Each structure stands twice: as structure tokens, then as C-alpha cells.
Amino acid sequence: MIELISIPFVQNALIGGIILSVLLSVLSLFIYLKSWSFINVGISHATFGGLALGFFLGLSPTFFGIVFAVITGFLIGYISRKGQIHEDISIGILFSVSMALGVILITLSPNYNTDLFTFLFGNILTISREDIYILAFFTVFSLAFIYTFFDRIMYCCYNEEVAYVSGINTTFYYYSLILIIAVATVLSVKLVGVILASAMMILPAAFSNQIFWHYRGILLLSIFMSIVMVVAGIFVSFYFDLPSGATIVFLYSSLFGFAVLIKKVLQKV
Amino acid sequence: MNILQIKNLTVEIDKILILKDINLEVKKGEIIAIVGPNGGGKTTLIKTALGLIKQYKGSVRILGKKPEEAVKTGKIGYLPQKAQIPKNFPFSALDVVLLGLINKKMDKKEKIELAKRYIFFVGMEGFENHPYGKLSGGQQQRISIARVLVSDPEIIFLDEPSTGIDFVAQEGFYDFLKKIRDEKGITVVMVSHDIGVVGRFVDKVAGLNRFLHYYGHPRGFFQKHILERLYGSDVELVIHSPECVTCEHFHSDFKGEK
Ligand SMILES: Nc1ncnc2c1ncn2[C@@H]1O[C@H](COP(=O)(O)OP(=O)(O)OP(=O)(O)O)[C@@H](O)[C@H]1O
Numbered sequence: 001m002i003e004l005i006s007i008p009f010v011q012n013a014l015i016g017g018i019i020l021s022v023l024l025s026v027l028s029l030f031i032y033l034k035s036w037s038f039i040n041v042g043i044s045h046a047t048f049g050g051l052a053l054g055f056f057l058g059l060s061p062t063f064f065g066i067v068f069a070v071i072t073g074f075l076i077g078y079i080s081r082k083g084q085i086h087e088d089i090s091i092g093i094l095f096s097v098s099m100a101l102g103v104i105l106i107t108l109s110p111n112y113n114t115d116l117f118t119f120l121f122g123n124i125l126t127i128s129r130e131d132i133y134i135l136a137f138f139t140v141f142s143l144a145f146i147y148t149f150f151d152r153i154m155y156c157c158y159n160e161e162v163a164y165v166s167g168i169n170t171t172f173y174y175y176s177l178i179l180i181i182a183v184a185t186v187l188s189v190k191l192v193g194v195i196l197a198s199a200m201m202i203l204p205a206a207f208s209n210q211i212f213w214h215y216r217g218i219l220l221l222s223i224f225m226s227i228v229m230v231v232a233g234i235f236v237s238f239y240f241d242l243p244s245g246a247t248i249v250f251l252y253s254s255l256f257g258f259a260v261l262i263k264k265v266l267q268k269v
Numbered sequence: 270m271n272i273l274q275i276k277n278l279t280v281e282i283d284k285i286l287i288l289k290d291i292n293l294e295v296k297k298g299e300i301i302a303i304v305g306p307n308g309g310g311k312t313t314l315i316k317t318a319l320g321l322i323k324q325y326k327g328s329v330r331i332l333g334k335k336p337e338e339a340v341k342t343g344k345i346g347y348l349p350q351k352a353q354i355p356k357n358f359p360f361s362a363l364d365v366v367l368l369g370l371i372n373k374k375m376d377k378k379e380k381i382e383l384a385k386r387y388i389f390f391v392g393m394e395g396f397e398n399h400p401y402g403k404l405s406g407g408q409q410q411r412i413s414i415a416r417v418l419v420s421d422p423e424i425i426f427l428d429e430p431s432t433g434i435d436f437v438a439q440e441g442f443y444d445f446l447k448k449i450r451d452e453k454g455i456t457v458v459m460v461s462h463d464i465g466v467v468g469r470f471v472d473k474v475a476g477l478n479r480f481l482h483y484y485g486h487p488r489g490f491f492q493k494h495i496l497e498r499l500y501g502s503d504v505e506l507v508i509h510s511p512e513c514v515t516c517e518h519f520h521s522d523f524k525g526e527k
């Protein structure tokens with residue numbers, strides 16, 4: 001274990017993973033409160049199209065990923081806000097198209113195999129120092145924003161119409177959160193990949209709510225548990241030579257399933 | 270001065286006419302009740318006044334401003350109709366009431382003290398730290414009312430505030446509203462289905478079913494032709510329901526007054 005930690009790319013993976021844990025678990029509270037898992041899954045699928053386009057053009061996949069993620073995020077947000085419908089069929093088609101386009105573009109590129117796998121399921125060996133700087137900067141910025149406007153954002157989560165009537169600019173907070181979630185999705189690609197990025201934004205709060213009912217407890221336990229799971233997942237994946245993202249999400253999901261089971265059993269007793 | 274002024278308001282949603290040519294004025298300190306059948310447009314009227322429905326013809330002025338400007342003053346309170354709260358909603362009752370103080374420049378301790386006082390006013394002392402989602406419908410309603418009132422609003426809109434509140438407590442609730450109005454001069458616009466009870470507490474009744482069929486003192490409201498126009502064939506239902514008794518009671522009250 002000590003030897004592992006002294007390897008630079010393991011260090012990068014751990015540092016990146018821990019920063020990301022904090023960011024994603026905080027976001028998970030809002031996604032959980034607003035039942036945004038659909039928006040979240042949509043964003044991560046669309047991200048793949050962007051990454052692939054950047055890759056195909058030989059330009060920055062991250063940049064194109066962010067552009068695609070933000071546009072889809074706003075579009076899904078806009079439609080689900082306008083209509084009463086939560087899951088619009090056009091949205092489903094939209095991000096499936098982006099995903100399909102991504103697969104085609106990647107396949108057309110030379111040496112696509114490893115990259116396809118990386119985009120889909122992550123590869124922590126590719127996390128660079130530069131990635132960590134970008135991630136750290138974005139995390140500090142996002143958390144500062146959320147900290148500053150926490151009460152207002154929570155008011156929107158409680159009831160958007162009531163918050164609006166109380167003079168809160170609900171539209172601004174709505175799209176700001178979507179923007180943050182979209183960028184966070186792209187930044188978590190190297191750790192867990194697009195497919196599993198949304199799991200990392202849904203599992204923390206869902207798990208913590210099995211144990212704590214109050215948002216303060218949920219928030220703290222989410223952060224703690226995500227860090228534990230990511231670090232554990234990274235080590236397990238190194239030892240058994242498994243993909244890190246899948247390992248982390250598998251461990252986390254198992255823990256969640258276990259918590260639900262225990263709770264059911266305790267309620268029966 | 271009219272704290273709420275609605276002129277020639279027409280609202281269509283998806284090409285369906287919901288409200289037509291509504292004219293309504295509410296003066297500061299008045300308590301008015303909007304009554305009418307289900308689907309009559311009561312909620313729509315309130316939402317339009319609050320800027321939540323932005324597509325309408327006619328003019329709406331609240332606190333002398335357009336709705337979208339007026340909400341920014343933080344002087345308007347709103348209790349929506351049956352907000353569906355999930356059981357695992359991670360707020361305590363106190364958290365919900367504290368939301369009402371979001372625009373206030375006070376320190377946290379003062380806010381908590383004030384919020385607790387209002388929780389006491391609505392008869393929910395002891396429930397401060399309970400999960401809001403696990404309270405009963407009526408208890409949630411009381412906490413929401415505390416949330417609305419703690420913000421010290423100038424005008425409040427209550428969409429069926431007595432939903433879930435037990436019948437015995439209802440009269441107490443209206444008395445409580447009246448007391449708050451007398452003390453603070455708050456204007457109250459509420460939607461209600463218990464027209465019998467409401468009739469005895471409010472200054473004006475607005476009978477709404479797409480058109481505003483009646484707007485004025487409750488005394489003039491309980492007439493067969495008005496009720497018939499408002500509730501259509503359902504009028505029998507209204508007259509021969511428990512409210513019927515209160516209607517009678519209500520009529521005799523006012524006979525005595527004259
Ligand atoms: N967003 C919407 N889209 C389509 N129709 C709507 C919408 N909101 C309201 N309506 C329609 O407008 C009419 C009035 O609805 P509203 O909710 O204002 O009635 P209400 O008087 O509050 O009824 P209730 O007593 O049941 O609360 C109804 O026919 C309803 O179907």
C-alpha cells in the first residue's frame with residue numbers, strides 16, 4: 001500500500017478521486033432533492049458525443065465534452081421546466097443520438113479501442129497533474145458558489161414556486177446548478193467514465209439518506225463515504241487489475257444495497 | 270390604496286380559456302376568500318397575481334407593481350395548494366419555517382427564536398426538530414403557514430389553507446388570521462371550499478368559475494341565483510352539504526346584525 005502511494009500516477013488518481021468525491025457528493029444532495037437523475041443521466045450520455053467529436057477532430061475532448069454537456073443540460077432543464085412532464089421523449093432521443101454519434105466518430109478514428117473504453121468507463125492512470133489543477137479550481141469555485149447561496153438553493157429545492165414568490169431568482173439557481181453538474185460530469189470522465197459518472201452523483205445522497213434524514217447529516221456522510229469508496233475502489237482496482245470506475249461504483253452500489261437491506265430488516269424487528 | 274388590482278384579466282392555457290375578464294380590487298388589510306367549483310380557476314388566478322403564470326391579457330398590479338417586480342420585494346407570502354412533500358424530505362419543521370426568514374438581516378440565533386415563536390403560534394411547539402416530510406398533512410400545513418407569516422409579509426396568498434386542518438381547528442385558524450390582520454394590517458387572499466365557515470370571517474367573497482360571478486360582501490353571496498351561476502348543477506351539493514347548516518347560521522347572524 002505504501003509502495004503504491006509513492007507512485008506518481010497513483011497519487012494523481014487518489015488526489016483527483018478525493019477532490020471529485022467531495023464535489024460529486026455535494027451535488028448529489030441537490031440531484032437527490034430535485035429528483036434530477038434523468039437530467040443527470042442525459043448529460044452524461046450527451047457528454048460522450050462531445051468527447052468523441054473532440055477526439056475525432058484531434059482537438060480537446062474535454063472542451064467539446066463540456067460544450068455538449070452544458071447544451072444538453074440546459075435543453076433538458078428547459079424542457080422539463082416548461083412542460084409538466086419529467087421525462088420528455090425528445091430528450092431521450094436527443095442524448096441517445098449524441099451517444100450513437102460518439103460511438104460512430106470514435107470507431108472512425110484510428111486506435112480507438114483504448115479511448116472508447118476510457119471515455120465510457122474511465123481510466124485513472126490517465127489523470128494528469130493538469131487535470132487535478134483544473135478539477136481543484138472548478139471544485140473550489142463550485143463549492144464557494146453553493147456555500148454562498150446554500151439557503152437560497154435549498155429554498156428552490158423545497159418548492160421553486162414558493163421560492164420565486166419570496167423574491168429568489170429561481171431560474172438563475174436552476175441553470176447554475178445544471179451548469180455545475182454538466183461540467184462536473186465531464187471532469188469525472190477520467191475517474192469513472194461517462195456511463196458511471198451519474199452513479200457517483202446519485203449514490204452518495206441516496207445511500208446517506210438511509211442513515212440520516214436531515215440534509216446536514218446526508219451532506220457530511222455523503223462526502224465521507226464517497227472519499228472512502230473512491231480510495232477503496234482505487235486500491236482494489238490496482239490490486240486486482242480491474243477498471244477503477246466500475247470497481248468504485250460496484251462497491252458503492254453494494255454498500256447502498258446493503259444499507260437498504262439492513263434498514264428493511266431493522267424496520268421489521 | 271389597492272394592494273392588489275386586477276383589470277380585465279384573461280388567461281388562456283393551451284388555447285383553453287381559464288379566466289375571462291376578471292376585475293378585482295383588494296384593499297390593504299382586507300381578508301378575501303376566493304370560492305368556486307373545482308377547476309374554476311382559483312389557483313390560476315392566484316398564480317397569475319404572483320407572477321407564476323406569465324401569459325395573460327389585462328393588467329395585474331400587486332403592491333403597486335407588476336407581479337414579477339413585486340415578488341422581489343420579499344413582501345408577499347404564498348402557501349401553495351397541496352405541495353406534495355416526499356416522506357424522506359430532509360428538512361426539519363424548523364428548517365421550513367426558517368426559509369421564511371431568508372431575506373431578513375438577522376443573526377441565526379434571532380431567526381431561530383423568531384421561527385420557534387411562530388411554530389408556537391400555529392400550535393406546533395415540540396415539533397421543531399421533527400422531519401417535515403413525516404408530519405401529517407394538517408401539521409405540514411400549519412408549519413407552512415408559520416413559514417408564510419414569519420416573513421412579515423404585507424399580503425399573503427393561501428391556496429386552501431385549511432386542507433387537512435381538522436374542523437375544530439379551522440375556526441380557530443380563521444380567528445388567528447383575523448388577529449394577525451388586526452395586529453399587523455396584513456392583507457389576506459385565500460382560496461377555500463368551506464364557504465359556510467369562510468362567510469363569517471372574511472370581508473369579501475370572490476365567486477370564481479372562469480368568470481368572476483360575484484365579488485363583494487359575503488352577505489350578498491348566499492343567494493340562489495349567484496350560487497347556481499357559480500356552481501351550476503352542483504349547487505344542490507353545496508346547499509345540502511354540512512355547509513348548509515352553517516349557511517343558515519350565517520344568514521341568521523347577519524339578520525341579527527341588521
Ligand atoms: N398548467 C396547466 N395546463 C393546462 N391546464 C391547466 C393548467 N393549470 C390549470 N389548468 C386548467 O385550468 C382550470 C382551472 O384550474 P385551477 O387549478 O386554477 O382550478 P381551481 O379553481 O384551483 O380548482 P381546485 O378547486 O380543484 O383547486 C382547470 O380546468 C385546469 O385543468
Ligand SMILES: [Mg+2]
Pocket residue numbers: 311312313350428
Ligand atoms: Mg386550486
